[in-house]
Amino acid sequence: MPLFISSSCLSKEESSSLIFDPEAFDPDKIIVVIDADRCIGCKACEVHCWNEHRDVREVGETSIHVMQVEKLSKDMKEAVCYYPNTCAHCEDPKCLDICPAGAITKDENGVVAVYEEKCIGCQTCSTVCPNYFYTFGRNSGRTLKCDGCFHRQEQGLWPACATKCSMKAIYFGYPDEIARILKEKKAGGDNIYIVDNTTEGRETI
Amino acid sequence: MRNKKKQESVRAYDQIVKTVCQECFVGCGLKFFKHNGQVVDIAGDEDHPINKGSVCPRGAKIVQNYYSNGDILAQYAVVKKAFNNTGKRISWDEGIDYVADKLEEIRKEYGKDALTVLISNPNNFTNNYLGLRFAKAFGTSNAAVYEPMKPASELAKLALGGIKGALCNPPHDWINSEVIFVLGSEISSEVMLMGYLLDAKERGTKIICVDTKYSPVMAKADYPIIINPGTFNAFMLGILNIIISEGLYDNKNVKRWANGLSEIVRECLNYKQTDIAAKCGLQPETLSSLAHLLAEHNPINVIGSVRDDQVNSADSLVKLAWMSIVLLTLNDSLGLKGGGWNWLGTGSLPFTDMEDIQGGHGDQDYKHLLDEIIKKETCKALIWDGNILDENISKEFINALSKLKLVVHLSDKNDAANKYAHVSFPITNWLEEEGPVFCSHYRSIQWNNKVTEASGERKPAGLFWFKLADKMGYKKWFPWGDKNKELDVVQIADYHIKETGALACLSSLNGEDLNPGGILWPCIINEDAVFEDGALIKGRWLLYSYKDEYPGTNQCFPTVSGKVELINESGSNMGLGQLMDPEPQTASPLFAYSLVACSALSFLGNTGPAFDSKYVLGINPADAHNLDIKDGDKIVLETENKEIFEAPAWITNKIAENTVGMIDLEERSYYAGFCYRGEWREGTRVRIFKK
Numbered sequence: 001m002p003l004f005i006s007s008s009c010l011s012k013e014e015s016s017s018l019i020f021d022p023e024a025f026d027p028d029k030i031i032v033v034i035d036a037d038r039c040i041g042c043k044a045c046e047v048h049c050w051n052e053h054r055d056v057r058e059v060g061e062t063s064i065h066v067m068q069v070e071k072l073s074k075d076m077k078e079a080v081c082y083y084p085n086t087c088a089h090c091e092d093p094k095c096l097d098i099c100p101a102g103a104i105t106k107d108e109n110g111v112v113a114v115y116e117e118k119c120i121g122c123q124t125c126s127t128v129c130p131n132y133f134y135t136f137g138r139n140s141g142r143t144l145k146c147d148g149c150f151h152r153q154e155q156g157l158w159p160a161c162a163t164k165c166s167m168k169a170i171y172f173g174y175p176d177e178i179a180r181i182l183k184e185k186k187a188g189g190d191n192i193y194i195v196d197n198t199t200e201g202r203e204t205i
Numbered sequence: 206m207r208n209k210k211k212q213e214s215v216r217a218y219d220q221i222v223k224t225v226c227q228e229c230f231v232g233c234g235l236k237f238f239k240h241n242g243q244v245v246d247i248a249g250d251e252d253h254p255i256n257k258g259s260v261c262p263r264g265a266k267i268v269q270n271y272y273s274n275g276d277i278l279a280q281y282a283v284v285k286k287a288f289n290n291t292g293k294r295i296s297w298d299e300g301i302d303y304v305a306d307k308l309e310e311i312r313k314e315y316g317k318d319a320l321t322v323l324i325s326n327p328n329n330f331t332n333n334y335l336g337l338r339f340a341k342a343f344g345t346s347n348a349a350v351y352e353p354m355k356p357a358s359e360l361a362k363l364a365l366g367g368i369k370g371a372l373c374n375p376p377h378d379w380i381n382s383e384v385i386f387v388l389g390s391e392i393s394s395e396v397m398l399m400g401y402l403l404d405a406k407e408r409g410t411k412i413i414c415v416d417t418k419y420s421p422v423m424a425k426a427d428y429p430i431i432i433n434p435g436t437f438n439a440f441m442l443g444i445l446n447i448i449i450s451e452g453l454y455d456n457k458n459v460k461r462w463a464n465g466l467s468e469i470v471r472e473c474l475n476y477k478q479t480d481i482a483a484k485c486g487l488q489p490e491t492l493s494s495l496a497h498l499l500a501e502h503n504p505i506n507v508i509g510s511v512r513d514d515q516v517n518s519a520d521s522l523v524k525l526a527w528m529s530i531v532l533l534t535l536n537d538s539l540g541l542k543g544g545g546w547n548w549l550g551t552g553s554l555p556f557t558d559m560e561d562i563q564g565g566h567g568d569q570d571y572k573h574l575l576d577e578i579i580k581k582e583t584c585k586a587l588i589w590d591g592n593i594l595d596e597n598i599s600k601e602f603i604n605a606l607s608k609l610k611l612v613v614h615l616s617d618k619n620d621a622a623n624k625y626a627h628v629s630f631p632i633t634n635w636l637e638e639e640g641p642v643f644c645s646h647y648r649s650i651q652w653n654n655k656v657t658e659a660s661g662e663r664k665p666a667g668l669f670w671f672k673l674a675d676k677m678g679y680k681k682w683f684p685w686g687d688k689n690k691e692l693d694v695v696q697i698a699d700y701h702i703k704e705t706g707a708l709a710c711l712s713s714l715n716g717e718d719l720n721p722g723g724i725l726w727p728c729i730i731n732e733d734a735v736f737e738d739g740a741l742i743k744g745r746w747l748l749y750s751y752k753d754e755y756p757g758t759n760q761c762f763p764t765v766s767g768k769v770e771l772i773n774e775s776g777s778n779m780g781l782g783q784l785m786d787p788e789p790q791t792a793s794p795l796f797a798y799s800l801v802a803c804s805a806l807s808f809l810g811n812t813g814p815a816f817d818s819k820y821v822l823g824i825n826p827a828d829a830h831n832l833d834i835k836d837g838d839k840i841v842l843e844t845e846n847k848e849i850f851e852a853p854a855w856i857t858n859k860i861a862e863n864t865v866g867m868i869d870l871e872e873r874s875y876y877a878g879f880c881y882r883g884e885w886r887e888g889t890r891v892r893i894f895k896k
Contacts, residue, residue, distance in 0.1 A: 038403050040421040042396045047265040051246070059269075082424065152215050158208045164249060166261040166396050167403060172208070 020182055022175035029091070029110030030148075031171075031178050034083050038169035041066050041082030045161035045170060052149055052160040056116070061137055063087065063146035064161050084161065084170060087112060087146035088131050095125035095134070095145075103143075111148035119143045148172070212258045214238040214246035223250055225651050227328040228263040229395045230550060231255060232649060235264060237271075244271035254377075255649075261396035270618045282630050282662065297664065297672070300628050304588075305676040307611045307627075308343070311586045317344035319585035321574055325351045326590060331667025331694060332615070332632075334701060335683070336588075339670045341562045342679040347584065351571040351591075352550070360523050364530050364770055365539075365546070365749070366763035372648040373545030373748045374506070375725055376401035381543025383502035384411045388437060388529065389511030390420035391549060398549075399425075411502070413495060415440060417515065417801050417887055418866055419859035428495065431861050433486040434799040435888025437511055438521055441528040443481035444496045445473045445535070453500035454535040462751070462761070463534045465772030486861070504544030505536050513572075515887040534769050540751035540761060562682045579605045590615040590632070590666060593622045615666045633663040648748075651723035652698065668692045729756040796845055796890035798828070801866045820852040822893070823866030829856045832893065839896040842867075844889055851896065865893055 025031060049062040064086040089112045096104040096112065103118035104125065121141035126134035135144045149159035157163065162170045171181060218238035226233045234253025238246040247268040251258035282300040285292035295303075311319050322340040324333045333350040340348030365373075379385060379401050392398050403425060406412055414426035415437070423429035432440050448454055449470050459466055482489040499505055507529040516522045526548055530539075538544030578584045579601055587609055593599045599621075606612055606625050614626035623629045671692045674683040685696040720740035728734050728744030733756065735743040749755065749762055760767030822840050824832075834840065834854050842850045842865060850867070860866040 037407075040393065040396070040399050040403075040425065042262055042393075042399075042421070044260060044262040044265055044396070047262045048260070051265065051268055082421065153208055155213075155215050156208050157213055157215065158210050163210050163212065164258075164260050164265070166256075166259045167400050168259060 020179060022179040025175040026091075026110070027175055028108070030089065030174060031110075032086070032088055033171040033173070033178055033181075035169040035171070036081045036083040038167040039066070039082040039084060040167055041068065042166050044164065044166040045084045045086075048160040048164045049146075052152070057144065058138065061144050063135065063144050065135065084165075085131065085133055086161065087133055087148075089146075089148060090130070094128040094130070098124055098128050100124060104145075109153075111150065111153070112145075113147055113150060114143055114145040116142055116144075210258075212236060212248035212251045214248060216240070216245045218245055225328075226260075226264045226267070227326060228267065230328065231395045231397045232328070232651060233260070233264060233397055235260065235267075244268060256397050259397065259400070263396065282628065284628050285626065297630065297662065297669075300630060301669070301672045301676055304611070304613055304628055305673060308586060308677065311610055312343070315583075315585045318347055319583065320345040320347065321578060321584045321587045321589075322348040323351070323571060323574060323587065323589035323591055324349070325571070325592065326617075327351055329666060330701075331665055331692070331697060332590065332670070334697065335667045335670035335674075338559055338562065338682060339674050339679070341559055342674060342682050343677070347569065347574055347577070349569045349571040349574050360526050360530075364527060366755070366770075372547050373539065374543070374547070375648055375746065378543060378545070378746065379506060380405045380408050380410065382410050382504055382506040382545075383543070384413065384499060384505045385508060386499060386505060386529075386532075387412065387414040387422055387426070387508045387510060388416075388441075388525070389509070389515060390414065390416045390418075390422045391510035391512050392508060393421045395549065411498065413498070417864070418861065422510075428498070430487070430491070430495070433484065433861070433888075434515075434801050434864055435517055435886070436485045437516055438525050438528070439481050439484045440487075440492075441525055441532070442473065442476055443478060443485065443492045444499060445469075445528060445531060446476055446478055446481065447493055447496035448500045448532070448535055449473045450478075451496075453497065455537060458537050459534055462537070462539070463769040463771050464766055465770065466534075468772045469531055499532065500536065503536055504538040504541055505533065506538070506543065506545050506547065507533055509546075509548035510550075512887075514885070517886060517888065519570075530769070531771055534771060539769060540747070540749045542747065545747075575602070578602070578609075582608070585609055586611040586613075588613040588615070589622075590617070591622055592620055593625065615669060630666075630669050631661070631663045632666040632669065649723055649725050652721060665692065665694070667694065667697070727756075732756075795892045797863065798891050798893055799864045799887070800842075800844075800885065800889045800891050801860070801864050801887050818853050819870055820850075821855040821868050821870060822852045823855050823857050823860035823868050824893070825860050825862045825864070826856050826858055827862050829854065832895070834893075834895055840893055841896050843892045843894075844885070845891075848885075865891055 043066050045064045046062045046066065049064045050057065050060065053061075053063070064084050066082055067085045068082050089106075089110055091110075093104065093106060093112045096106060100122060101118050101120045103115045103120075104112060105115075106112050119142040121136065121143070123134065123136060123141070123143075125143065125145070126136075133145075136142065137144055146159075149157075149161075152159055152163075158172045162172045171178065173181070216238060218240045220239040222237040222239060224235050224237065226235045233256035234250030236248045236250050237244050238248070247260065247265060249256050249258040249260040249264075282295055282297055283292040284295050284300065284303060308320065320340070320343055322336055322345065324336045327333060327350050337348055337350065376398055382405060385402065385405060387402070392402070399421065402412060402422070406425065406427075411428070412422075412426040413428040413430065414420070414422045415430045415432055416423060417432060417434045419429075419431070423431075450473075456466075478492065479489055482492045485492070509526055509529060511522065511525065513519065513522055516525060529548075530546055533539050533544065533546055536544075539546065578587065587606070589612075593603065603625055612626045612628075614623055614629040615632045616623040616626075616629045617632050668691065671683055671685070674680065675686070675690070685693050685700070687693040720738060722737075722740030722742050724734070724741055724744040725746060727748075728741075733745045734741050745756075751761055754760060755763045757763075758767070762769055764770050822842060824834060824840075829835070834856070836854060836856045838854045840852060840854045842852070852867070855868065
């Protein structure tokens with residue numbers, strides 16, 4: 001389930017209807033949260049992701065990509081908001097249904113995993129991803145989908161991007177943990193934080 | 206089981222080495238995971254107060270230098286027959302013998318000043334301290350440690366009273382500011398400092414960012430202001446003009462803390478607000494509202510992060526820095542929590558004059574010496590650790606290098622500079638935990654009192670200088686050998702600290718009672734020092750305080766008068782009366798566009814169409830329309846002195862009208878390919894046309 005926090009990219013009206021409610025989520029499934037207010041587009045997540053998977057990937061092949069949203073605002077020529085685009089580990093992943101090779105599965109804690117060795121590189125998954133996420137190897141053509149750092153989670157560690165993000169803008173967690181983090185953030189100031197699971201209105205270039 | 210956000214590696218490792226990142230001035234704590242002596246993974250040090258476990262892309266990429274067979278440098282020192290040619294492997298000692306012999310020959314034939322010593326990494330203590338000592342002992346006056354904005358630190362010394370290094374308040378204090386005024390976007394290349402800006406913003410601090418093009422700081426600022434290239438000084442003058450002419454300051458209070466106010470007032474009123482606004486490309490109302498915002502909030506914090514090629518000259522930068530001190534003084538924001546002057550990239554470890562050595566004295570400007578190598582033919586030997594960012598763009602520099610009799614490179618990574626050398630020594634900048642590590646942005650010094658073994662034949666750069674000095678007979682000035690004739694870093698650090706006033710409270714690092722630690726400096730008296738677990742962890746928090754006397758004085762500011770000296774000898778010398786940026790000298794109306802020293806791609810966003818090129822030229826859609834240029838068209842850029850540069854066009858509204866942005870598509874960090882193009886400053890007039 002993708003969650004997107006931003007006070008700069010969405011308007012105030014949109015925010016009020018999108019307050020995070022942990023009760024609405026399965027308590028045993030992880031949630032990915034992107035805090036676009038803190039992302040500065042530095043691309044550290046890309047380097048960390050590559051480093052974590054460097055044994056099986058070429059240099060520069062990552063499962064996370066920094067994107068930007070641009071929208072005009074009245075007091076400035078334009079506003080830009082950066083965010084790392086990665087697999088949201090959807091609750092009901094469309095890519096899982098459509099994959100002809102059966103290379104995609106969803107495991108019990110919510111991670112949508114891909115068996116890269118099963119992947120045939122047909123790229124059908126990219127056509128249905130609501131997050132415009134899928135990314136493929138330059139030479140192999142096979143998917144580089146985020147595996148939620150499965151090998152790290154096995155050892156009780158959150159994925160590399162979430163652990164090492166330079167600005168602490170990426171979170172993985174169970175609903176109650178996420179609720180706690182968001183509450184702390186809100187308590188810190190007057191900024192309104194918006195939790196959104198929509199991808200509409202976000203244009204990437 | 207709940208997962209943890211722990212800085213841990215899942216790779217097999219048998220050792221964790223904690224060290225300080227030396228990629229930039231921030232000084233984050235890193236953890237290297239090693240297996241059988243090889244680096245296998247990297248993470249941030251969660252116990253470190255600066256980065257608290259995070260690592261930026263510049264820090265994270267270090268692992269690529271060390272990981273597996275990428276670490277060619279770890280294996281050997283090389284003597285090359287000629288440039289760009291494979292050489293033969295030799296030992297460190299053989300390499301040093303070769304260099305020493307060559308240097309003797311060169312000195313006999315061309316004199317002492319034929320040697321140039323350039324140290325590009327100001328954070329590596331033994332490298333720059335011993336490097337400068339060696340240069341002095343050899344007798345050359347051509348030696349420099351890279352300090353991006355040295356004049357500004359000289360100015361800080363004069364206006365604020367003698368402390369080299371220019372951070373009044375540490376980043377942890379920024380959350381106490383009401384307004385943070387960021388000049389330029391250099392701060393976004395020292396990524397971890399951005400976190401402190403965001404923290405402040407989350408707590409309600411208003412952020413103003415002024416620059417010539419879009420940047421991540423702009424994206425996060427409450428007031429992102431784009432001004433014309435080369436008009437930083439005009440902009441600052443405009444702000445001061447409005448504050449002074451509208452009386453938006455407390456005259457009595459300012460006079461209590463500062464000298465020279467009346468001269469400033471007279472000076473600033475010489476300019477017209479409307480002229481200034483027009484020059485900057487802003488509406489007069491915008492300038493006015495910013496001035497009011499700055500005047501009506503207290504405390505405010507000015508962060509100077511302007512690149513030196515963004516202003517017309519080093520002098521302009523000094524004037525800009527000085528005007529920002531005037532602004533803070535008018536606002537009464539220099540001696541309290543959340544108020545401060547933070548000029549990034551200034552200062553390094555406060556070196557003494559090394560009076561024990563009779564020899565030359567080299568403490569020159571790094572860029573000036575680089576230019577000398579290209580333009581003059583007096584340099585015959587170069588020892589350096591710098592980086593040739595881009596072989597295409599540095600052709601003339603590489604050409605100049607090829608004419609030298611001896612080029613020695615102290616290499617920490619396998620880049621082009623390593624290739625263009627007669628001898629390259631594989632050094633380590635990261636894996637050693639040596640003497641003090643100085644981090645000027647953070648105004649801190651950190652140390653670990655020991656040297657950790659690096660992989661393969663990588664050794665600390667200080668060892669090169671130490672052994673070379675020994676070989677050339679300067680041993681009496683380098684008495685820090687241990688019984689194995691290796692370098693004893695603790696001893697040098699101890700010596701250095703005793704020599705340096707700003708660290709006088711550390712009577713010795715060379716004691717078992719002092720554990721590894723770090724301080725915010727200066728730490729002039731013992732009362733300033735805060736200890737924890739036997740480690741000194743903190744010195745003076747605010748550099749100046751209205752409430753307390755500056756240590757060792759009976760006044761608030763350590764100047765002769767005890768006040769901020771807004772007008773002093775240096776102020777007069779730098780030419781009050783010419784605060785405005787000079788008008789660009791446009792010989793022909795053809796040269797209607799200004800160049801911006803554009804940042805790396807990641808700071809502007811993806812270009813959309815894929816360009817098969819190292820550079821693109823960013824052009825505003827309005828200009829592109831007038832010139833009939835489309836995305837991807839091959840564009841020729843010509844400067845007034847007929848220099849030509851070609852690259853495809855990228856039509857984007859992140860580049861302001863009437864400017865052309867030169868954007869490096871490959872460079873991840875902020876430093877774009879302006880290296881060794883001395884004349885290519887922001888605001889340089891150019892002509893562009895379709896090829």
